[in-house]
Amino acid sequence: DTAVSQTPKYLVTQMGNDKSIKCEQNLGHDTMYWYKQDSKKFLKIMFSYNNKELIINETVPNRFSPKSPDKAHLNLHINSLELGDSAVYFCASSQDTAGRLGGELFFGEGSRLTVL
């Protein structure tokens, strides 16, 4: 039973299209994230939600819009895709408790987006 699952795993699309990646976690965690891993393997945080509330919104183009319908789901919608959006997008979750050191990130398997 996968802890953090994201779909689709592979996405090939044309420039200008709109696409979505879905993520679900069954760990009961309060916090979910989207990370982008570029071709040099650098991991960059994009967004984070804690109990459905947007907590982190890094300098990401507003073509990227996250949505968290409940604390177990965090989806990523991308409008007007560009060549530079090609990357692996990772969803992750963690359990955070006020006043305590946060737990580790649990990652999904990644979604490889290729924009042609």
Add this chain to the structure above:
Amino acid sequence: AQKITQTQPGMFVQEKEAVTLDCTYDTSDPSYGLFWYKQPSSGEMIFLIYQGSYDQQNATEGRYSLNFQKARKSANLVISASQLGDSAMYFCAMREGLGFNKFYFGSGTKLNVKP
């Protein structure tokens, strides 16, 4: 300033030998956690080991140990008895502060284990 620095972009180690992957961090918060992740060529991110800033002893998990030197702000990963399956990218990460907070990742070290 970089929060996490991994200065070894690539490393080679002979099978069955030990290897140390370097990681230094930068924080002024007394509360923080340090993490190591492995990313094999298949792409998934695998959590390996964790060290809390208040932990007195170095963390160990099987063949993995974390050499935590607080004064030097270093958190090196030691892999003992390397195996071919250890060939992967390794990322050091930090969370600073209590409660909810960001993860900072290093740029990674690509480890190749030679037979």
